[in-house]
Amino acid sequence: MTGMNRAVSPVYLSDISERDKPWDIHRAQAEAVEALYGVLGYQRYQERMGACSGRLQFALISDGDDGVVPHLQSAFFCRVRTCPVCQWRRALMWRARFYKAIPEYLNEHHGRRPVFLTLTVRNCAISELRQTVDQMNTAFKRMSQRKNWPGVAWVKSLEVTRGADGSAHPHFHVLMFVKPGYFQGKNYIKQAAWRELWRSCLRVDYLPVVNVKTVKSKTPTGDTLADIRVAILETLKYGVKPDDLTHDAEWLGELTRQLHKTRAVAVGGELRPYLREDEPEDLVHDEDLESEMAATEDDPRLVFDWMTTVKRYAQKLAN
Secondary structure, three states: OOOOOOOOOOOEHHHHOHHHOHHHHHHHHHHHHHHHHHHHOOHHHHHHHHHOOOEEEEEEEEOOOOOEEEEEEEOOOOOOOOOHHHHHHHHHHHHHHHHHHHHHHHHHOOOOEEEEEEEEOOOEOHHHHHHHHHHHHHHHHHHHOOOOOOOOEEEEEEEEEEOOOOOEEEEEEEEEEEOOOOOOOOOOOOHHHHHHHHHHHHOOOOOOOEEEEEOOOOOOOOOHHHHHHHHHHHHOOOOEOHHHHOOOHHHHHHHHHHHOOOOOEEEEEOOOOOOOOOOOOOOOOHHHHHOOOOOOOOOOEEEEEEEOOOOEEEEOOOO
C-alpha cells in the first residue's frame, strides 16, 4: 500500500511543448482583463472571457522525424476584441492566410517588391479614438488614390497604444508591394515626402511621424519570402498591447466602446483576389493553414485545463 496516496505531479503544456508556451502568458493576461471588466460592470464580457480557452484539446501528430507535435483541435474562444488570447489567435490566423496567399501572388506578379510603412498621428483623447481612426481611414483612402501612390497591393492593420497621460496613440502598419522600377524611377518617394503626403491626406497642420523601409533580404540566399514573413509579423500582430489593456480600468472601458465594430485589418489593390479581409471565424486550426500535417481520428489526444492558481495549463488525466 506504500505510495498509494502519493500525489501525482501535474503535466504542464508549456513543459512538453515549447511552441505552446504563449498559451500560459496570454491566458493569464486575459484573466487580468476579465477582472477589470468585472470592476467596470461589463458582466457579459467578464463571463465570456472567463470561459475563454479554459480547456484545450490537442492531437499529437507525427513530425516526420520520429517525434510528435501537439496541434490544437478544439477550444472555446470568447472573441471579445480586447481578449489577449483572441487577439493572439486572430493574429495567427491572419498570418497563416498571408503566408498562404503571398507565394501565389508573387508568382503571378513577378518582380513586386515589399515595403513596410508605419503611419501615425498625434495622440488623441481616448474618448476621441473612433473619430481619429475614422479620420485616418479616410486619409489612407485619399492617399491610395493619389497619382504618386506607389502601392499596387497592400494590407493595413490598426494598432492602438496607451500614452503615459492616458491618451491614445492609433497608428497604421502597412505592408505594401510596389512595381520593380519604383526604387529607380522618378516616382520614388523619400522619407520626408512620405510625411508631407500623409499630412496632406490627413489634412492636419503638423507633420506626422512616418516610417518607411524596404523589406530587404537579410539571408545569404536572398530568401524574399522569409523576409516578407518577418514584415508580416510586425504588420499583423496585436491590436492593443496587453500591458496597455490592464493598466487602467477606465481606459479599457472607453477603448472597448471606441473600438466596437471597427475594422482592424484591411486589404487593397492586387491582393484582394488572394487574401480575404473578413475577420477569421475559426481561431483553432491555424496550423492546418500553415502545414500539410492534419490530425486523423487515430492520433492520440491530450486535454489541458487552465489552472488559475498556478497560471498554467495542466493536463487533464483520465479518471
